[in-house]
């Protein structure tokens with residue numbers, strides 16, 4: 659099943675994200691552009707094992723990008739880098755090439771100029787994100803992404819047990835410090851503080 663039309667992706671995005679918004683449309687266009695640049699025509703079908711996507715934002719556009727690419731966290735094919743940019747990098751594992759696509763701020767200005775009759779800003783942006791050319795919406799650059807074997811979708815490794823907390827760690831996410839095998843939480847990356855008993 660080759661790339662769908664924008665309208666088809668819009669209806670899938672509504673299902674996935676709960677509503678349609680300008681950010682969704684921009685994300686759909688961004689992912690379609692990236693995949694077309696790579697020359698991949700069936701990202702959720704026959705080419706589904708070729709693609710790894712890095713997203714640089716955790717807003718509406720990110721959900722839309724997963725709709726087009728089929729790359730999901732649960733398949734280890736979606737990577738999140740919290741850069742606060744409407745950008746994503748699409749990596750074709752089969753051809754060993756990657757392209758980073760960035761949404762241009764200048765498209766807002768073009769939207770205002772091209773659709774002066776649409777007063778509502780959101781409606782104006784939605785129209786623009788549907789109709790502006792890829793060149794008006796995006797910049798792109800070819801990049802190299804070094805994806806370690808443990809970050810590839812099918813990677814497996816023996817389970818380790820953290821010497822501090824006893825929890826088991828899969829896929830070689832453990833670290834070794836002073837000869838001890840530790841989970842990343844015990845190694846200093848813990849993002850939570852125990853609050854027993856329940857507050």
Ligand SMILES: [Zn+2]
Nearest residue numbers: 679681682718
């Ligand atoms: Zn949204």
Ligand SMILES: [Zn+2]
Nearest residue numbers: 820823841844
């Ligand atoms: Zn631990």
